[in-house]
Amino acid sequence: MTRFNRRQFLVGSSVLGALGLAAGSVITWEEVHRHAAAAPLAPGTGILVLVTMYGGNDGINTVIPYADNAYHDARPELSYQPQEVLHLDGQLGLNPAMKGFADLWGGHNLAIVRGVGYPHPDHSHFRSMDIWQTAAPDRPVNAGWIGRWLDATGDDPVRAVNIGPVLPQLAIGEKHTAAALDPASAPLSPELSAASAALAATDPRDSPAQTLVCAGYHAEQAVTQTFSSIGAKPAAPGGNPLAAQLALVGQCIKADVPTQVYSVSLGGFDTHADERRTQQQLLGRLDEAVSAFLTDMAGHPRGRDVVLMAYSEFGRRVAANASQGTDHGTAGPVFVAGARVKGGFYGDEPSLTDLDNGDLKTTVDFRDIYSELLHRVVATDPGPAVGTSRHDLGLIV
Incomplete structure (x- = not known):
């Protein structure tokens, strides 16, 4: 040679x-170990775990307005009956696949932010996900919101880690990027x-x-x-890829790896047909993975430091289509969970009858959630990442 x-x-x-x-x-x-031993994450340092649900999850059949007749009228065969859902209150309930999320709700460790979106919504998967991941609804930009945080705060290559070989846009900055951990x-x-x-x-x-x-x-x-x-490399429990990703995140956290932001993902939520079966299966995987991860973290000293957010690029339209599915919509729910989370509903529930050309109207700007997570969990100035005009919702105690 x-x-x-x-x-x-x-x-x-x-x-x-x-x-x-x-x-x-x-x-x-x-x-994954030597740097953690040499420079472990300081006790009490916040850890943010971002779960991206690619495809546009149907928020209406996730946080279900089971008591609203307009819901059943718009989806006569796709809607869930009141006895099928996991009741959160007298109006809303979770998809029946989300028993672990219901337990988090009962323990006051799950916040559900309703009607989350952005001004002038785009129905394209690519453009809408680009907006969510760059936090720039008004114009295309190169850097993601976590990437801009990296740019503003230093050059340590392991402050943010994506589980998987391909970095999402959110993790790419102009000067610095997250690391990609490929198991x-x-x-x-x-x-x-x-x-x-x-x-x-x-x-x-x-x-x-x-x-x-x-x-x-x-x-x-x-x-x-x-x-x-x-x-040892974790396997996918029950063939659940998100569970495997979060199991890896959990092992990194327990090893005191100096990472403050982790990114994981689950795809397949573009449910134009046969939605009930497909979405229920996917939400079951989400529920299994998140519940197992947070239960595992709750038994570890680091558990108090961890906050998880799960989101999708948009929700779906109110009315079902002819294929027993739903088409691309706008606003949807965002889940924030963890020991430091003040559980409950945030944001106004969008009306199912006062619509914008068949779509839900946004009641919460997603950048307000990002801002609070950066401020309260990552303990950084959110301005460089999401701008200075945002406000906290009170999600984190």
């Missing part, structure tokens, strides 16, 4: 993204690990492009030291 030194490699390196350096450090499950990746061999360490070393003769490559390798080294051998 031909040998070459660091400078020869850097001079010949014209594609910075070849190893993911332009889009954040990709890390493996076997790389399926194989660890670097000792030879490649040593070579990576050598390539991370700086040299005063480096050009700006070479310095950027070295910075990427330096970030990879920091990530490798952080995420090295926490323990």
Whole structure:
């Protein structure tokens, strides 16, 4: 094998993204421990876990207005009867698949923010998710809201971690990105690990492009030291991919990994047909995964530090379509859960009859939720990420 030194490699390196350096450090499950041992997360530091439900979850059949005749009239075959739902009060109930969420509600550790959206809603999955993940409804921007927090607060590559090899837009900043922890990746061999360490070393003769490559390798080294051998790789309980992701997050938290924001996801919520069966199955996976994670955290000293938010890019239209599904809508519920959460309803329940061309009217701007989570959980100034005109809803005690 031909040998070459660091400078020869850097001079010949014209594609910075070849190893993911332009889009954040990709890390493996076997790389999770040394940095945690050297610089553990300080006790009492808030930890935010973001759960993205891709596809546009039908919020009306998630937090169900079972006592509203307009609900049953709009969905004569798709609606749930009062005896089927998990009652939260005399008007609203949870989907029958969400028994764990109902328990969280009963323990006052679940906040349900109703009617969440943004001005001038977009029915495109791609544009609406881009808006939610960048927190910029008025114009397309490159940086996500967590990415802007990273840009504003330093260059530690493990302050935010996405579980999975592809970073969501929310985790990408202009200068810094979250790390991507891919449980399926194989660890670097000792030879490649040593070579990576050598390539991370700086040299005063480096050009700006070479310095950027070295910075990427330096970030990879920091990530490798952080995420090295926490323990055995968790399997997906019952084939539930979200449960596996959250189990991995839980192990990272227990190991005192210095990460304040984790991102996980569950897809499949685009229920244009056969919605009841599909959505109930997906909400069951969400419920199983979140409930198991928060129960596990409740038995650990770090449990008090953890707050989880679950959201989707939009809700669905009020009326069912001809395929026993629903089409792209606007506002929907956001769930915030954890020991520090002040349980209850927040935001006004959208009317099912006073509609905007068949869609629910937004009653809460999603950026207010983001702002409070950054302020109260991450303990940072939310301004650089979501702007200065936001206000707390009182979700976090």
